[in-house]
Amino acid sequence: MPQPSDFSFTLGTRLEGAHGRTGTIHTPHGDIQTPAYTPVGTKATVKAVLPEVVKDLGAQAVLSNAYHLYLQPGPELLDLHGGLGKFMNWDGPTFTDSGGFQVMSLGSGFKKVIDMTGPEAQGKVGSDDAVAPGKERLANVDDDGVWFTSHINGDRHQFTPEVSMRIQHQIGADVMMAFDELTTLHNSRGYQVESLERTRRWAQRSLDAHAQLTEERQHRPYQALYGVIQGAQYEDLRRKACRDLRDMRAEFDGVEAGFDGYGLGGAFEKENLGTIVGWCAEELPEDKPRHLLGISEPDDLFAAIEAGADTFDAVSPTRVGRTGAFYTDSGRINLPRAEFTSDLSPLQDGCDCYTCQNYSKAYIRHLIKADEILSGTLLSIHNLRFTVRLVDDIRQSIIDGDFYEFKDQMLGRYYAKQNRPV
């Protein structure tokens, strides 16, 4: 019978002088050495990359999205396949996001665009006027849940914590996220307070629904549930959110249990990302994993790992790759630039990825210019490998005791863009 104890976290090496640590997450589909970056495969595919390649480049897990898979092809089909992993031919651990991100990206995230045309930013984003009136919000929040208008066919769907949990159970990922509301940096403190209270109630409902579904679906391996912490940039709200979720309990077959881990959510400003993660690390239990949602830029990874985050997902490596840019130790670079027209060198000298082992900048640039889809594949592979390797190296530096030296060296080079020959 599946039970919360089927999922666990073992602490490894602690980072001196901070909350950072290494560890191992044990899931029914294998272990994850942390810290770890997990590629995003929203619709049960890491866009443009074969799952075997994702595995070969060192990714330990992938994260998909409940909202997108609910709309298409429907969670029943994944259940029929025996879960997300079997469905997409990924035999390692899997995560799903709850659909909480879409509350923002299809709802208030749109408001952000409108806000930018306001007095403060007037004249800076001329196109928003043209775009804004024609678009409508595709997500509307109330206390019970969120009404989504499908971007695929316009159908209306209500997402509630219970709906999200049912869908995530059907999808069958090893780690699920509680249904939350993601706010933006543009929301007022008043709205953040209101939203956080809603997210707290949704977390309890998610946990209750999860306990019930775990009982109902005993033929499946145990699926872990992370509570998602919001609270924007406010210390009191973040700390309260952590304590609330830390103490939350539900009854699993007569046994009380809480969340199996925690998702750190919200829109972050780079300057205070580490600080916010640090507040959370102080409040959250040390023996539960902490997943920072949607973050993967090198400086953010260092800051968040140092402050105590264990796993990360973000679309950046794949999206940036599909849209023509690549990561290097010296910063992110747009490959379509004319200077690379006949550059026969790999994206990054010394990179061990499949792309760099076999292709030149000039070739991949040609693919982009010629509109060939292989460019997206090759750049995604490189960017994923870059990010996975960076986090692996950070993990090793914690074990070796030279995290801070590695951080200074890496970030010094990465952000010294102005010194880069162009």
Next chain:
RNA sequence: GGCAGAUUACCCAAGCGGCCAACGGGGGCUGACUGUAAAUCAGCUGGCAUUGCCUUCACUGGUUCGAAUCCAGUAUCUGCCA
């Protein structure tokens, strides 16, 4: 040989007397992208300069206060008729 119609910036193409350095594509250049409505999106693309100025719409000449737009001639191209 006759008749008709074309000629616009790198390419295609709108414009048919002033609001035109000239719509829109393509191409080119640059930038953005962090729980993916994203193989997407944005800006620039005659020259020079801080509002502005200068040289352009095949060429030459005219009409007009004012022409890419009207007239005449020239060149080239395309149809149709011999």
